[in-house]
Amino acid sequence: MRELNIQELRQVQLEILDVVAKFCDDNQIQYWLDAGTLLGAIRHKGYIPWDDDIDVGMLRPDYDRFMKLFNAQNTRYKFHCPETDPEFKRPFGKVCDTHTFLYEDANEGRVDLAVNIDIFPYDNAPDDDNLVNRMYIKRDYYYRRYFTRAKPLMTPFKGSVIKKIFVYAFRIALKLLPKNYFLHKIIENSKSYASQNTKRVGNFTGLSKIACDKRVFDSFIDVEFEGRKYKAMAGYDEWLRAFYGDYMQLPPVEERVTPHTLHAFKD
Numbered sequence: 001m002r003e004l005n006i007q008e009l010r011q012v013q014l015e016i017l018d019v020v021a022k023f024c025d026d027n028q029i030q031y032w033l034d035a036g037t038l039l040g041a042i043r044h045k046g047y048i049p050w051d052d053d054i055d056v057g058m059l060r061p062d063y064d065r066f067m068k069l070f071n072a073q074n075t076r077y078k079f080h081c082p083e084t085d086p087e088f089k090r091p092f093g094k095v096c097d098t099h100t101f102l103y104e105d106a107n108e109g110r111v112d113l114a115v116n117i118d119i120f121p122y123d124n125a126p127d128d129d130n131l132v133n134r135m136y137i138k139r140d141y142y143y144r145r146y147f148t149r150a151k152p153l154m155t156p157f158k159g160s161v162i163k164k165i166f167v168y169a170f171r172i173a174l175k176l177l178p179k180n181y182f183l184h185k186i187i188e189n190s191k192s193y194a195s196q197n198t199k200r201v202g203n204f205t206g207l208s209k210i211a212c213d214k215r216v217f218d219s220f221i222d223v224e225f226e227g228r229k230y231k232a233m234a235g236y237d238e239w240l241r242a243f244y245g246d247y248m249q250l251p252p253v254e255e256r257v258t259p260h261t262l263h264a265f266k267d
Contacts, residue, residue, distance in 0.1 A: 001101060001265035004115075009264045010047060012115045013054045014226055016095050019077050020056060020070075020117065021230055027069060029062045032231050033223065034120055035208060039240055039247055046226040050256045054117040059201065059217070060194065063121035067093065079119070082183045089150075091186040091205040093119040105261040115264050118206075124193035125202035125211040132202060132211045138189045139204050146182035149174040212242040 004012065024031045033041050034057035040048040058066060070079040081093035088094075096114035103112050125132050148171065190204035202211040216235030223232040233239055240247040250256075 001267060004100075004264040004266055006052060008266070009052060009115060009262070010226075012097055012100060012264070012266065013117055014228070016077060016097055016115070016117050017054055017056070017230065018228070019074070020095055020119075023070060023073065024062075024066070024231075027065070029066050029069075030058065030217075030220065030231070031062065031066075032057050032220065032233050033225060034118075035206075035243060037225070038223075038232055038236060039244060041223045041225040041230070041232065042236060042240065043248055045224050050258055052258045052262060055120060056117060057120050057122055057203075060121045060123050060191070063093070063119065066119065070095070081119075082180050082187065086180060088180075089183070091183045091190070092121060095119060100264060100266045102262060102264040104263075115266075120203055120206050121190070122201040122203055123190045124196060124198040125200040125204075126193055126196075127199050129211075132200075135189060135192060135202070135204055136209050139186055142182045142185045142189065143207075145174065146186075149177065149182065208243060210242045212239055 021031065023029070032038065034055040036048055036051050036053075037055045040046055040051060067079060067081060067083060070077075071084075076098055077095055078098055079093055079095050080088045082088050082091060094113065094116040096116040098114055100115040101112070102115050125135070151171075186205055198214075200211045200213055201217075202209075216233045216239050219234040220231050221234050221236075222229040223236070
């Protein structure tokens with residue numbers, strides 16, 4: 001295998017995105033460029049210069065249909081999520097290019113994957129901000145427990161003997177739980193309001209904290225990303241402001257760095 005540079009990594013990601021976009025169009029599944037990818041499309045007409053991934057969003061019903069149908073119609077590209085893959089290590093989905101290999105140094109240690117793009121499900125968010133915050137507090141609590149469980153039992157840390165005994169006992173208790181227990185708790189929390197007709201949606205499986213009015217999804221438009229056209233909600237301005245505030249303002253120079261540590265390879 002040969003290691004990919006950043007330009008080659010992005011090219012593989014774009015090829016995955018093309019497959020996903022065509023599949024969604026052919027199967028009447030609504031998707032949109034999401035988070036930093038949408039911001040890049042609007043502000044830079046492509047990747048944010050220091051970014052190295054692609055994010056796609058779907059409302060939960062579309063996400064569930066995508067999860068059910070995509071792998072049956074594809075061989076090289078595969079969709080992974082905890083609902084279908086017990087070894088998968090995120091509560092949202094990824095579409096991977098099986099002709100590649102990628103590893104990432106993440107919070108729970110090294111994560112082995114393939115070059116991929118993220119697919120985030122968006123669920124009903126309560127109309128009360130306090131209830132939304134409660135959902136994010138629960139999500140973050142489950143994430144912390146998941147990362148703690150994933151670390152090696154004897155990972156060292158500073159503290160008194162009594163504290164170390166308590167922490168090691170706590171880690172042992174977590175190890176007794178099923179591997180993906182906390183990932184499924186995140187998904188369960190994300191679906192808390194699935195049966196209710198709320199006015200907003202939120203991303204309760206990723207790490208962002210966004211709740212936005214559903215009317216931004218009343219219609220969709222094509223936006224340019226790296227010379228290609230993909231879908232975005234017509235109300236992208238309100239969506240991006242919910243994510244980033246004044247999103248057209250560049251961050252300070254010291255913040256223009258990728259949050260990932262990736263090494264990608266291709267056959």
